[in-house]
Amino acid sequence: MATKHEEIIHYLENLPIGRKVSVRALARNLKVSEGTAYRAxxxxxxxxxxxxxxxxxxxxIEKDRPKKLDExxxxxxxxxxxxxxxxxxxxVDKTLKKFVIGAMTETAMIPYISPMSLVIVGNRDEAQKIALTHGAAVLITGGFQASREIIGLADEAELPLISTNYDTFTVASLINREISNKNIKQDIMTVADVFQSVEQIQVLRQTQKVSDYQALRRSTNQTRFSVVTDKGRLVGxxxxxxxxxxxxxxxxxxxxxxxxxxxxRHTSLANAIHLLTSNSIDLLPVVDRNFNLVGILNRASVQGRDRPLLSHERTWTLQYQVSxxxxTIEQDEANSHRPFPDWGVHVTPQMANEIGALSIGVxxxxxxxxxxxSLRIYQQKASMVDQIDLNYFRLVQIDHELEIxxxxxxxxxxxxTFDIDVISDHTLVAKALVTCQVIEDI
Structure with missing residues (x-):
């Protein structure tokens, strides 16, 4: 049987992203003490x-997933x-598992070092030696060199011993940003995830005739085919x-x-679906940089994928930081019939432009x-914005509250299509028309 604490955590996990949480409301809804609600x-x-x-x-909020260092x-x-x-x-071509900043004593470092990690240190010979003998590569910051003994250990273990002129903080920031970039790319579904390769499909040559098309249609029960040259270049x-x-x-x-x-193959799947839908077509040829046909993407392969296209906002992106x-703003009884709630946001300094007002981009x-x-949470629809028409905008200073x-x-x-009013201090500060294209039901 689940404990009260576990029941509260499960309740929070199932709340919509953006829903406000308070100790008093949680205690009242789940019939627990305020102390239990506070600790949970x-x-x-x-x-x-x-x-x-x-x-x-x-x-x-959307729970952060662990950062991966794949590839x-x-x-x-x-x-x-x-x-x-x-x-x-x-x-140097080996894949690292994690990086460790060796700012502690040599003995204290050992529990944090694992094989194929990267230990970032300065000119500390003993720390470098401990890292290499425990299966970790070493990155020396500050432009320092290494002793012959350390270089010999690195060569023997075939673990990179690297030197850079950057300081430790800059190195850690650069690596963390690269990890974020890779995770963002990895998290986005692309055409490569679902397309049919050229080995799996039937194609026609531009030198063939209508009779060849008819024969292929009868044998495959398909009506759309890519046409290529004898060398495999797409022509139609x-x-x-x-x-x-x-x-x-x-x-x-x-x-x-x-x-x-x-x-x-590198086109995002969302963009490909947008092309299929907006152009009312059922097939997209997939080509390489030389326009050689490498496969096709059709509606059937998109619908048959085994994971959702837009399951959540992407962590570590600007969108995620803003999100x-x-x-959500709790609705009163008079507005409870509305399909979507109002949304609130506090304008932070990170959202400001050079004059200290809310950036139009944000x-x-x-x-x-x-x-x-709103479409995802309340109608279970994954969507993307097709058009934004901002037809009224007044300056909004930082530390103000917005109601969308x-x-x-x-x-x-x-x-x-949404007609949107943005309110601040009971005053209309922006008005827009936003059209969302529905990609799929979740």
Missing amino acids: IKSAELSGLVATIERVGTVR LSFADILDLIDGSVLGGGKG IVTSQDIRGHSEGTLLDKVMVKNPITVT ESLY LSELLTLATTR QLKVVNENRRRT
């Missing part, structure tokens, strides 16, 4: 489930910090509509759609988050 909230804050925001209160090698670090290899050159797409009215002897080169819309300040991000998050009011003015299966 503090535990949830430590684990990243909630955050206390100045002048806002405690808010449910970050010592060679990547070497390029990143403009370093030089003093020893252990044979190990042919469909049943394109061949209508043409004789069987007509060359495909004469009837195909030339210069079709294409994507690459942490956004919270405002656009807030409008994007309020609309797409959403009103749906047009809605269909594919798009939802």
Whole structure:
């Protein structure tokens, strides 16, 4: 049987992102003491489930996932910090597991060192030796060199011994930023995750005829095919509509759609779905930089993927930093019938432009988050903003509260358009029309 503490944590985990949390309300709703509710909230804050925001209160946030160092090698670090290899050159292509700042005593360092980690130290021979003998590479900051003994240990273990002119803080900041960049890219689904490779599909040559298309359509029960040259370069797409009215002897080169819309393996899946939907097409050829066909992306492969496209905001991005300040405003009885709540935000100094007022770029991000998050939480729809028309804007100074009011003015299966009022101190400070394209049901 779950304890009261576990019940509260489970309750918090199931709250919508942005919902405000208070000790008194939690105690009342779950029928626990305020002391129990307080301790559970503090535990949830430590684990990243909630955050206390100045002048806002405690808010449910997207829980940070652990940072991964997948595909970050010592060679990547070497390029990143403009370093030089003093020893252990044979190990620069190995992948590191974590990095450790060796600011403590040599003995205290040992529990934190694991094989294939990177220990960042200054000109401390004993610390460098301990790191290498425990299976870790060494990064020496401040432009210092290493002794012959240390270089010999690095060569023997084939663990990189690197030197850089940067200080420890700068090195750690550079590595942390690179980790963030890699995680953002890794977290975004691309065409490469779901497309069918050229080995899995049927294609036609531009020298073939309408009769070849008809034969292939009958054997595969498909109606859309990519058309390539004898060397595999994409030249067009042919469909049943394109061949209508043409004789069987007509060359495909004469009837195909030339210069079709294409994507690459690195195109984000959201962008590819947007192209499919906005152009009312069912197939996108996937090409390389030389326009050689490497596969196709169609609606069936998109719908058949095994993980959601937009499950949450991406951690470590600007969007995520802004989103942490956004919270829902509890509706009174008079407004309880509305499909979406109002959203609140406290304008922080990080949101300001050079004159100390709310940046238009940040405002656009807030409008994007309020609309797409509302569709995701309250209608279970993943969406992306298609258009923002900001037709009124007044300066908003830092440390002011904003209230973002959403009103749906047009809605269909594919798009939802919001008329948005942004209020501060009971005054209208911005007005916008935002159209969201619905990508999928969650």
